[in-house]
Amino acid sequence: MNTWRIQKFESFAEQDHWDLPGNLSPQEVTEILRRLAARYLTEEEVISSSLRANHKGKTDLLERVGSGPDIHIGDNPFYLAQLISGQELVEAKTCPECGHVFKGNGWDGIDAHWRAKHEDIMSYEQAWPLLQAGTYVKAASCEPV
Numbered sequence: 066m067n068t069w070r071i072q073k074f075e076s077f078a079e080q081d082h083w084d085l086p087g088n089l090s091p092q093e094v095t096e097i098l099r100r101l102a103a104r105y106l107t108e109e110e111v112i113s114s115s116l117r118a119n120h121k122g123k124t125d126l127l128e129r130v131g132s133g134p135d136i137h138i139g140d141n142p143f144y145l146a147q148l149i150s151g152q153e154l155v156e157a158k159t160c161p162e163c164g165h166v167f168k169g170n171g172w173d174g175i176d177a178h179w180r181a182k183h184e185d186i187m188s189y190e191q192a193w194p195l196l197q198a199g200t201y202v203k204a205a206s207c208e209p210v
């Protein structure tokens with residue numbers, strides 16, 4: 066799940082930030098930034114910046130600054146919005162018995178791996194709940210030194 070992070074800057078120091086749902090469109094986020102930036106404008110400035118682009122007296126106080134993927138509106142303070150990818154890397158699972166790393170999705174392949182390599186230590190049916198819970202203790206560590 067992606068997240069829109071909105072940051073408020075004053076004199077280029079971050080004052081605050083908010084995380085919004087990533088399914089908001091860039092247009093919707095731009096509108097939120099306009100409303101936030103407008104709080105620091107006078108009524109006359111809000112009106113002049115809301116005029117049509119070709120209108121005499123039109124100001125750019127609430128227009129996007131720059132053309133990058135990040136949305137930047139306002140002068141000082143200004144607001145910045147960027148879409149942050151929430152895709153977390155699937156944590157690689159490792160066989161606690163031999164250190165084999167399971168590539169792909171989580172424990173995919175543990176069944177065949179365990180039956181082939183470690184069935185003599187403990188049956189897969191016994192080992193699997195412990196592996197899942199992360200409480201499996203390596204057999205070798207139980208042996209007397």
Ligand SMILES: [Zn+2]
Pocket residue numbers: 160161162163164165178182183
């Ligand atoms: Zn193993």
